[in-house]
Amino acid sequence: MIEINFEEFSLFIVSGCVLVMGLLLLVHSIRSRSYRRKRFYQVVQCPVCGEVFDDRSSEKMPECKGCGRKTIRGYDKSLG
Numbered sequence: 001m002i003e004i005n006f007e008e009f010s011l012f013i014v015s016g017c018v019l020v021m022g023l024l025l026l027v028h029s030i031r032s033r034s035y036r037r038k039r040f041y042q043v044v045q046c047p048v049c050g051e052v053f054d055d056r057s058s059e060k061m062p063e064c065k066g067c068g069r070k071t072i073r074g075y076d077k078s079l080g
Helices: 006-042
Strands: 043-045 052-054
Touching (some): 006 043
Antiparallel strands (some): 043 052
């Protein structure tokens, strides 16, 4: 049997709780970052009329709800 005194046991319990809380914080930050990245591509702004709209389809170039022009999702990297 392993002998352990109260100080070592309490240190073990506290360090275990800190490790679990750190793991939960890491998982939360990863999920939050992926949610923000996903929402960035769902919110689209038309460069012609300036309307901001929510498009949850998987189209690369959704049509603007106001003027009907095709808009590019996210940052435009086509010109450099």
